Amino acid sequence: MALRARDVSIRFGGVLAVDNMSLDVEPHEIVGLIGPNGAGKTTFINCLSGAYVPQSGKATWKEADLLGRQPHELIRRGVVRTFQNVASLHDLTVLDVVKLGQAVRHGNPMRQLRDMLRSERARDAELIRTILQPLRLAEVAHQPIQSLSYGMRKAVDLARALAAQPQILLLDEPVAGLTAQEGAMMSRVIRDVRDRVGCAVVMVEHKMDVVNATCDRIVVMASGARIFEGSAAQVQSDPSVRRVYLGEP
């Protein structure tokens, strides 16, 4: 078992944002996490990635405890996330952001030393070729991210996460607000990463066509709790899922 989260709960004042949520993800697996607005998907990801400390529950990644650790510790263990709302960074270029992704991963001094000895240019070229090229960001590598379209900034966020060499990738709505073309590209890159490095992926997303095309398995959340799990077809035909989405009693 790669990721194993059990009975994770977090409350904000009167709101029980995540309510005894459990999730297992195998290596090589892409799990879609869906649910209506406010279901607690982002909050759950925040708990797993170190942004929030849940009040109860347990989560392990390859037997190591995740909860209560800081993001920078988790990233060194390969737990990497992207964001629903990409943060605004004024001064940095696309390549800078990708380098940051790489820099936060390596606590390993030997590797840092080796990187330092290689020429800056060779390192940049490699990052552009391996990470920016597939996301069609190579041409804008030296532009400030502030100058990019929303879709491109989402792609930069994914690029940063990939540069951190994730073992488990937590994606929060990677294709929301993107054009169909951009969405298809992101989906392709996500599957490709899984195929190449074998990392596990949890993908929060509302766009069902992308979820169906990308994910191996789908977990449905509502009001902070997990209500269903199954294949795309099962999810679509399940009455309890229809109920939470359509608001039927």
Next chain:
Amino acid sequence: MLMFTLQLLVAGIATGSVYALIALGIVLIYKCSGVVNFAQGAFVMLGAYLTYGLVKLGLPAYVALLGAMILMAGCGMASERLVLRPMMKAPLVAVMTVTLGMLILMKAVCLAIWGPDQLAFPRLFPDGAVDVFGIFVTYNYLAAFVLSICLSVGFLAFYQLTPIGLMQRCTADNPRAALAIGIHTSNQISLAWSMSAALAGIGGALLASLNGLSLGLADIGLVAFPVIVLGGLTSLTGALVAGLLLGVLQALTDGLLTPVAEQFLRTYTSIYSAGALQQVVPYALLVVVLLVRPEGIFGQRGTERL
């Protein structure tokens, strides 16, 4: 007259480059933690006294200088860890007031150890001067200038080109985002404080080698603030340019304006001295610049994050 002006210019540029070094540190801290560090002047003073102390212990001047720089880096880190980190959640105004307290404390410590009198600072650089087209540039001025510029450029290269510099810039740009993407932001802030204190410490030793060693060195902090506001607070290049500009203006005021002003005062009033005129210049300049460009010379409009 021209020669005299050029001579003043040389002195001004040398002092100004040291101001720039000190201002760089203030901007560095401001950028990544939003705190205007009023204790920077105390770091300057302490750096000079530590260099003095290490020389008195028998170390060679350069070793003492290096040792003081390392001690100052430690001092900056300790200030951040022991004083500022516990105040992480406090309002910025409270934090800044505490840095003012640190200034007073460090001054008191130096007063207790080294006394109130001006001390003869050990000679860091050989006596003598080079003659550049008839302008005499003493080795002291030359060394202060060259060392400050090298350190400033080296620091900027570090900041712009290395992965750690990149983490510094990201923390400065958006601390919350930096934290979320896995940067250990509190370590970055510690690093900023220690680099800033080290730069200030070297600056202090250089200023002391130019003007002598006394507690008054801490007042340099008061000059540094107009410098960084002029530079635009968040711009490292701005700090460099404004530091140089201020050094030159002070030297020219001291050499040209003060005598004229004193002449005038003596003729028409019974006041004999306009001695501290060069201390007023930075603030006069500040008022003028802020009236014209409230965001400073190099500041961007709307970068204020407070």
